[in-house]
Amino acid sequence: MTSRSSRTTARTSSEARAVARTQTLLRGRDGVGTVRRTTLPGGLRVVTETLPSVRSATFGIWAHVGSRDETPTLNGATHYLEHLLFKGTAKRSALDISAALDAVGGEMNAFTAKEYTCYYARVLDTDLPLAIDVVCDMLTGSTIEPEDVEAERGVILEEIAMTEDDPGDCVHDLFAHTMLGDSPVGRPVLGTVDTVNALSRDQIARFYKRHYDPTRLVVAAAGNVDHARVVRQVRSVFEKAGALGRTDAEPTGPRTGSRAVRAAGRVEVLGRKTEQAHVILGMPGLARTDDRRWAMGVLNTALGGGMSSRLFQEVREKRGLAYSVYSYTSSFADCGLFGVYAGCRPNQVHDVLKICRAELDQVAEAGLTDDEIGRAIGQLSGATVLGLEDTGALMNRIGKSELCWGEQMSVDDMLARIAAVTPDEVRALAHDILGQRPSLSVIGPLKDKQAARLHDTVA
Structure with missing residues (x-):
């Protein structure tokens, strides 16, 4: 039998848990x-x-x-x-x-x-x-x-x-x-x-x-x-609405786990009657919670994040082979992707991919210059602040941070983390990420011989 005092204690404890x-x-x-x-x-x-x-x-x-x-x-x-x-x-x-x-x-x-x-x-x-x-x-x-x-x-x-x-x-x-x-x-x-x-x-x-x-x-x-x-x-x-359920229920925490992405040297081609060929050359990236994500942001910005980036300059400005060319990252709880996208005429696919692969290999081996890294840190810092100048962006930041990380970071702290990235950290990450064997996805009107040659890009 449960005593009255025990019942009272249990009810008091339950009420305490029910307080916001x-x-x-x-x-x-x-x-x-x-x-x-x-x-x-x-x-x-x-x-x-x-x-x-x-x-x-x-x-x-x-x-x-x-x-x-x-x-x-x-x-x-x-x-x-x-x-x-x-x-x-x-x-x-x-x-x-x-x-x-x-x-x-x-x-x-x-x-x-x-x-x-x-x-x-x-x-x-x-x-x-x-x-x-x-x-x-x-x-x-x-x-x-x-x-x-x-x-x-x-x-x-x-x-x-x-x-x-x-x-x-x-x-x-x-x-x-x-x-x-x-x-x-x-x-x-x-x-x-x-x-x-x-x-x-x-x-x-x-x-x-x-x-x-x-x-x-x-x-x-x-x-x-x-x-x-x-x-x-x-x-x-x-x-x-009766939607709060049990008063002692606790929030679901951020996703956890570790998923290895093993897709080295894979090539997928989807034939389409398009004016351009659309290509993504990429490799495994970083999970969302990886401490190196700040260095990854700098590396991505310098490599393909703006008009002064390596890829934009080499593919578009110097050679005029593509209108749109950029790099990007996709980060999940347990894995990530890094990709280089370009849209170009079908007969120029191999030239574009050859240049992109050469730039990835060069940065993996020799790294970026101090000037490139400094410029990328400035660009990323400015974009971070300017991207939070409306209430919608702020709502997205605090909502996603709570759901995905379970914590909040001030803009000043974010800027400090970006500013603290060193050239050595970026070069080490470039070696780890870009030194991996890439995979390739292509959509466009490629002929059989063109498609067969794509495997050379990821060899």
Whole structure:
């Protein structure tokens, strides 16, 4: 038998756990740029960044689910669900949802990635309560009606067709497949025509119930916002929807693990009747949490991140072989990719690839000059600050940071980490990353002999 005092102690402990926990993560100057986090009973996190000088606010909800959480038969379900949450709730029709934000001049949208999904609205600061109510209602109360599933299926198939018609976009999906194969990270976010056609309403509804738990959500707001008021409004909507669940539930932590990418020397060619050939030459990169990511940013910027970069100068400025040429990185929780993209005339593919491979090999062996590294640090620092000059970018930063890293870093700290990168660190990383045998993805109207010669590029 449980004693009365024991029951009282247990109830008191439960009530203590049910209290919202608030922390100041970053202290701004005179309240500007202060970042706070409140964890509500049920495991829902609310993070805000306050900028009293602006007249707008961006509100978003980040879900800890992306296309890598899908089985092969569910490929495309995360993105499908993203569309369906705009189709109506018990309180609002699809028209009600869009009309509510249109009536106040707001903007609302969403995006799905391989490891997360985000729904957001940008409004005048006075209309933030409306944005909170609408977006939270969408996340907690979607009805996923069968007729909406069928109607939206056609929309998504059109989106897939639109991507297929843009080889400059499609080649990135091909490169992910070349490097990662038929794995959850290697499959396309949109799914395929076959998988989207096969998805049922019940499958999507189960996926929604399983992954849109409050412990897997992060609410983020930035702009002229009051943290306590945002928390109260969010909590009210979630509680009315019965969506907070167990009061002692804890938030889901960042993804962890280690995935080795072994794709050396692979070549994939997709024949298309296009005016240009679209190529990506690349190799394994760094995971999102790798401490060398700051040096990777500098290396990527110097190699192909701007008009003064090695690749831009060699391929476009000196030889005029391509209009668009750049390098980029894709980082996930457990692995990463580094790629060099170029779009060129089909008869110049081999010349472009030869130059790109030569530059990668040279930088791997000899490194970048001190001047190139210094210029890249300046460029990356400026881009970091300029990219955070609107409330949408700030909301993205704090929301993604909470979801993917579980912590916040101030802009000053970010700039300090970039400035602290040394030439020796960049050269060592260049040797490790660029010294690997590359793989290659190509979309374009290449003839058989041209395609056969592509293997020489990755030999």
